[in-house]
Amino acid sequence: MSTPTRVYIARLAGVAVFDPNGDQVGRVRDAVARLRATKRPPEVVGLVAEMPMRRRIFLSINRITSIDADAVVLGSGTLNLRRFEKRPNELLVLQELLDRRVQLEPGGQPGAVVDVAMECTRGGEWSLSRVAVREQTGRLSRRGHLHQVEWDRVRGLSGIADNRGTANLLAVLEDMRPADLANALQDLPDTRRNEVAAALNDERLADVLSELPEHDQVEILAALDRERAADVLEEMDPDDAADLLNELPPPEQDVLLDLMEPDEADPVRQLLKYTPGTAGSVMTSEPVILPPDATVAEALARIREPQLSPAIAAQVFVTRAPQNTPTGRYLGMVHFQALLREPPADLLGKVVVNDIDPLRPTTPLPEITRRMATYDLVAMPVIDRSNRLVGAVTVDDVLDHSLPRDWRDRDALGAPGASDAVLDGDGG
Structure with a gap:
């Protein structure tokens, strides 16, 4: 494999994936690591790549001939396009570790994970080796010192994470198109998804909500305070805001509409009056x-x-x-x-x-x-x-x-996949 022996995974997010002919087949979204029963660091078994139509598949590490911050190149072999699903003993590195609150040994200094490196041994096995952790100083005026330490010097990398921040995950996601970011949010646990969504600015969140399934839109909106929810609705196109409000009970619709600026609420109110399935209900009221x-x-x-x-x-x-x-x-x-x-x-x-x-x-x-x-x-x-x-x-x-109501829902798009989404048994 022609590649550096150590690669920081956050730098791979969004990197293009090419087949042996030089054609782009997708972009990297995460790395998959397999947890071990011993104290050894998790073994990296592959990458998650996003293909056209927002399908995420597994790329076995054994199929990758070159990997760096500029491109990932696949070797020969046929890809199975079954949708990726994480197994119980696996870890999605960026999704689950970025921003995790941890402690540095031996002194127990608190910090937050900003990146994780994977490293290749002479035997060709990749494992999570080093962790970049930024100290929490408690001082708003300056950022804490950045440490790059061995995996076993960080406490809190396993188990359920509490009180994670969002800054580093947002940095990884910031260049995604709204539809791709919406797809990434669907991969997150509900609590984490709501935290990340709430950290987006109003305009960005409005764009992302428009790309999510209705049930996710409602849950994210409900997790916001009502004033913030009204602000986000104001940033949405009136027809998208009306579609979202149609999923809420009428009393909640009225509360949010009353909190919106009158000139933003009026076109939405008008759209809500039309019968579903008609031109009035699907049109935009703001053409050129x-x-x-x-x-x-x-x-x-x-x-x-x-x-x-x-x-x-x-x-x-x-x-x-x-x-x-x-x-x-x-x-x-x-x-x-x-x-x-x-x-x-x-x-x-x-x-x-x-x-x-x-x-x-x-x-x-x-x-x-x-x-x-x-x-x-x-x-x-x-x-x-x-x-x-x-x-x-x-x-x-x-x-x-x-399209069917659930067409934006990734769980409804195609057959479920697994970590063995590459043929010939090279899965996770």
């Missing part, structure tokens, strides 16, 4: 809306705003004033490709099209799906009886509500 006298250049600048999702930014809806939903009279829409073909100084009123009938709030989901597929659209306008734009249904809205 401009008046007919706005220029093509202004429209292009608007859809470049980084907070807009690709589906929302794909078109501009044109209405009379006011431009907040429910708007003035709906005039039509302009796809971003049409904007790219027009002179920047031209007015939207000159290029707007309205040759496709808009949806009504009561249009059922199967009809929405049929019409979007027929016309190859990524979004459709929703208008009320007064011809005012009240929102837009995007293709991701349709997918979210067409």
Whole structure:
């Protein structure tokens, strides 16, 4: 194996995994260590890699030909894509040890784990060898000294961890996309998951909640105090906030809506009035809306705003004033490709099209799906009886509500795996 003999595992988080042909097959998310009956450090038996579609599989250490902080390269052999499940005698190093409160021997100095190294012996066996521990000084003005010590000089690495912090685990997770972070949270025990979620800032937590199964959303929201929960709901897209509130009892909905800022709560209240399974219930009430006298250049600048999702930014809806939903009279829409073909100084009123009938709030989901597929659209306008734009249904809205309710739940995605997720018996 062409690799350093000692590798700190937190530095591997997010590192790309390549097959022998140089094609990327996933990214490292953790290391799996097998506990021993003796006092010897746990044996590292493999890595957990995240593949496309958020599937996590086991990579046996025996299949890895190169491992460092830049890349992990696999040798020949066929991967079994069964989903990874930890065995009772195994340890997920980052998930279970990072931020764990421990004591340094011989003096019993308290500290927190910030990283763990695995080391390869001459016989080719990998084991957890050293632990990076930062002292807890009790002084807010400075950080404690960082120690790198042998595994057997740290007390508290086994058993149930109490009062763990989140700083180091958050540092490992901070570069993940919201969907990937949501997937990682599903791997954590409930208490640990709630701690990590609560430590995220409001905007980041709002993005992650939108990617979690409904039952996890509700449990995380319930673990927050109500004022914080209301703040997070304000950061969510109104349709996602409405979907989450729909999972709560009506009295709890009312409490949280009352705690939200009125201008953030009003569109959510409006969405909650629509019948489930209709355009009104799945639409976003904040598409890109401009008046007919706005220029093509202004429209292009608007859809470049980084907070807009690709589906929302794909078109501009044109209405009379006011431009907040429910708007003035709906005039039509302009796809971003049409904007790219027009002179920047031209007015939207000159290029707007309205040759496709808009949806009504009561249009059922199967009809929405049929019409979007027929016309190859990524979004459709929703208008009320007064011809005012009240929102837009995007293709991701349709997918979210067409898939089974548990499609975000990792436990429902495919057959269960095990640590022997690599063929030929090289599992954990």
